[in-house]
Amino acid sequence: MTIAYARNLWKAYRPGEWVLRGVELKVEEGELVVIVGPNGSGKTTLLRILAGLLRPSRGEVRVCGHPPWSLEAKRCRGVVMHHSFLYDELTVAENIELYARLNNASSYVSASDPIVEKLGLRARLSQLAGWLSFGWRRRGDIARALAHKPRLLLIDEPLTGLDPDAAKTLTVMLRGLADSGTAIIAATPKGEPELLGIADKVYEIREGKLLEMGKR
Numbered sequence: 292m293t294i295a296y297a298r299n300l301w302k303a304y305r306p307g308e309w310v311l312r313g314v315e316l317k318v319e320e321g322e323l324v325v326i327v328g329p330n331g332s333g334k335t336t337l338l339r340i341l342a343g344l345l346r347p348s349r350g351e352v353r354v355c356g357h358p359p360w361s362l363e364a365k366r367c368r369g370v371v372m373h374h375s376f377l378y379d380e381l382t383v384a385e386n387i388e389l390y391a392r393l394n395n396a397s398s399y400v401s402a403s404d405p406i407v408e409k410l411g412l413r414a415r416l417s418q419l420a421g422w423l424s425f426g427w428r429r430r431g432d433i434a435r436a437l438a439h440k441p442r443l444l445l446i447d448e449p450l451t452g453l454d455p456d457a458a459k460t461l462t463v464m465l466r467g468l469a470d471s472g473t474a475i476i477a478a479t480p481k482g483e484p485e486l487l488g489i490a491d492k493v494y495e496i497r498e499g500k501l502l503e504m505g506k507r
């Protein structure tokens with residue numbers, strides 16, 4: 292089943308200055324897609340459109356069959372961007388629960404959930420988010436994005452700021468999530484081999500278009 296698609300998607304922030312020029316993308320359930328491109332190539336712009344944070348200039352885009360800015364799409368997707376969405380004054384566990392409730396999830400990621408275990412977060416659940424180091428905050432953000440068990444995870448630069456062990460743990464976890472049915476779109480400027488190694492499909496973003504580089 293198709294979880295996310297974009298058809299002939301165009302985006303300019305200023306008239307005539309096109310960042311995306313006819314992007315075509317289709318992501319199926321359980322598919323892990325990595326988008327590689329240099330700084331400023333439009334990766335975050337594309338993720339922000341799929342995340343419902345930005346409207347496209349032209350073209351068609353759907354998340355779980357709905358426009359990305361709709362409530363249905365919001366509940367269907369988890370988002371991890373450059374900046375953290377955690378509330379500093381809440382603990383990691385409270386942040387997770389809050390986001391799950393905001394998304395009206397009937398069940399959410401609890402302390403005993405394998406996701407918490409896999410992210411190594413169990414010992415940090417009662418810590419205030421504002422006290423976390425960058426790498427731990429990043430893991431907290433990932434747990435928060437997965438709190439309502441979304442069908443689509445959008446993640447910008449997943450490995451940035453993580454130490455090698457945490458990067459390895461995260462790639463294994465992302466592959467496991469995809470294998471259990473979650474569609475994942477990850478963007479990276481670096482094309483880290485460990486991330487490319489777990490991808491079902493790799494795209495390069497070049498001159499505002501997605502070019503398929505390889506399939507598993």
Ligand SMILES: Nc1ncnc2c1ncn2[C@@H]1O[C@H](COP(=O)(O)OP(=O)(O)OP(=O)(O)O)[C@@H](O)[C@H]1O
Nearest residue numbers: 304305310328329330331332333334335336337480
């Ligand atoms: N809010 C904005 N207003 C105007 N221009 C913007 C805005 N956001 C991004 N841009 C421009 O759009 C282009 C693509 O930016 P984007 O952040 O999508 O690239 P990126 O591939 O994610 O880069 P990075 O790897 O540095 O995060 C850049 O030229 C950038 O300057």
